Amino acid sequence: xxxxxxxxxxxxxxxxPVLPVTDINGDLQQKIDDMSQTMYHAPGVGLxxxxxxxxxxxxxxxxxxxxxxxxxxxxxxxxxxxxxGEVLSENEGCLSVPDYRSDVVxxxxxxxxxxxxxxxxxxxxxxxxxxIVLQHEIDHLQGILFIDRISVLKRNLYKKRVKKRLRQS
Ligand code: NI
Numbered sequence: 335x336x337x338x339x340x341x342x343x344x345x346x347x348x349x350x351p352v353l354p355v356t357d358i359n360g361d362l363q364q365k366i367d368d369m370s371q372t373m374y375h376a377p378g379v380g381l382x383x384x385x386x387x388x389x390x391x392x393x394x395x396x397x398x399x400x401x402x403x404x405x406x407x408x409x410x411x412x413x414x415x416x417x418x419g420e421v422l423s424e425n426e427g428c429l430s431v432p433d434y435r436s437d438v439v440x441x442x443x444x445x446x447x448x449x450x451x452x453x454x455x456x457x458x459x460x461x462x463x464x465x466i467v468l469q470h471e472i473d474h475l476q477g478i479l480f481i482d483r484i485s486v487l488k489r490n491l492y493k494k495r496v497k498k499r500l501r502q503s
Contacts, residue, residue, distance in 0.1 A: 335371045338386035340429050344496060348430055349477045352384050354391045355410045358453050362390065366408055366451055369394050374404070378429045380467045382474030385430050393471040397464050409456070412448035412472055417441040423466045426480050434492055436484045440466050 341347055355362065365388055373381040373394055380395035391411045398405040419442030427435040443461045446468055450456055460468055470480060481489050 335367045337375050338368050338372045340372065340376065340381075340385055341387055343431050343479060343481070344493075345430075347384055347387060347389075348474070348479060350384070351477045352382075352389050352391050352475050358410065358449075358451065362392070362410075363451065365390070366392060366394065370406055370408075376429050380471040381429065382471045384474055384477070391475050393475060395467055395471060397467055408451040409446070409448040409468075409471075410451065410453075412446055412468070412475070414441075414444050414469070414472060415447050415457075416445035417443070419443050421462075421466070423470075426466070426470065428470070428480055430474075431479060431481055431492075434481070434495075436480070436488060436492075438480050438483050440469050444468065446472075 365383070369381050369383065369386060369388070369392070372386055373379075373396070379397050380393060383390050383392040393409050393412060394406060395409075396404055396406050421440055421442040423438045423440045425435040426438045442465065443459065444465050445457065445459050447455070447457045473480070473483075481492055
């Protein structure tokens, strides 16, 4: 297993949709292991393949409390098939958008379809924090960052800050 480099905004790879997985092979299993290790190392509660430069529709997540046993989940080709309600995701952040947090409006309940790493079809409902994490990660796979879901004014302030930082480095 390897810890992969996490791409950061404004890397162009982060705003392009990834390709669907068509073959769950050994190469993909290796990538999933690397993604998991990278997520735990960061540490983060979720990681989408495009965040580590992998152009495949895969995400990993683990929202279990920190001291508990790890509960790794892998979703291949996930999609939200039902969504309802509204919740304010407070202080949302992202490993690919360092040093920035913002409130984001999310759906409060979603239904997700995907397959697991063994190719078994999954369909489940999620609400609360898990629903927020899954919306965030599935957004990544479509080339959407949480800063794309905040006001233009806030987003421009953040972009200015990044530009300034990049000029100074
Ligand atoms: Ni993220």
